[in-house]
Amino acid sequence: LATTEIDISKVQPGQGIKTQWRKQPVFVRNLTPKEIAEADAVSLGDLRDPETLAQRTKPGHKNWLITLGVCTHLGCVPLGIGDGENKGPYGGYFCPCHGSMYDTAARIRQGPAPKNLMVPDYKFLSPTTVQIG
Template identity: 65%
Template sequence: MATLEHSETPGVDAGDGVRRRDFINIAAVAFGGVGAATVLLPLINQMNPSADVLALASIEVDLSAIKEGQAIKTIFRKQPLFVRHLTAAEITAADKTDPASLRDPQTLEQRTVGGKKQWLITMGVCTHLGCVPLGAGEGEVKGEFGGYFCPCHGSHYDTAARIRKGPAPKNLEVPKYAFKSDTVVQVG
């Protein structure tokens, strides 16, 4: 009686079996790869910043309506931002203060952009526990030093937004900003 060898199947060439097995392996790997991509892409994509965060990554502030001695509040990255147009007297008072006598020593010049010393731009968040200080709005209490006053725990800031009295450990933060023109500043 004739015996069939193990690799032989009646009616099928030996080369066809290898091709089918290769096709099935390739199809299974491809199917698994598509499945993995389908699961991983949404997981990776959800780590991207949302549209509202990207929209607030930088803002432009029009300075033309801010009168000398006035301050405005706006929002930058979901936090208050203070933009203050300092008077000559406020600049003089800030310059007279010896930085070495301050808890967080900085000069007004270090807190402003060169040639634009009259524009002070700071985050409106107290460095003690994150309250919003008063002093940027019309008629608000400016504290003992004419700058900002945090009503939560009594921190007083001067006209250069430097901590002068109270529990706050640091000056109000100055965000990264640049002037696009004489009347427009880009924050962020």
């Protein structure tokens, strides 16, 4: 498997970056305490694809959410990672193709997408470097 190393040292809380891994977009988001609290407050019963934020992040790094930037409906690239992009009503991501809406933990909340944005295999090599793959 190909791997990609990402420097996350400049990503401030509330910001995100888009990179690539295996020719697919990857979203790396540094969640704020408010975004973490919003994600943790959601009842799993309200989710189409029930997963906690803790299940989607690494222990000790709950603020770092890393997902593929590919809508699980038909593969469009959702908006929300870039400054000023539409994050949708749940504060996460909005897919402009067919209206799927994801929350701050990149979990599907509304629209046709059947699953949450996928979390790729990754590990922290240091506090500021992540290896995907």
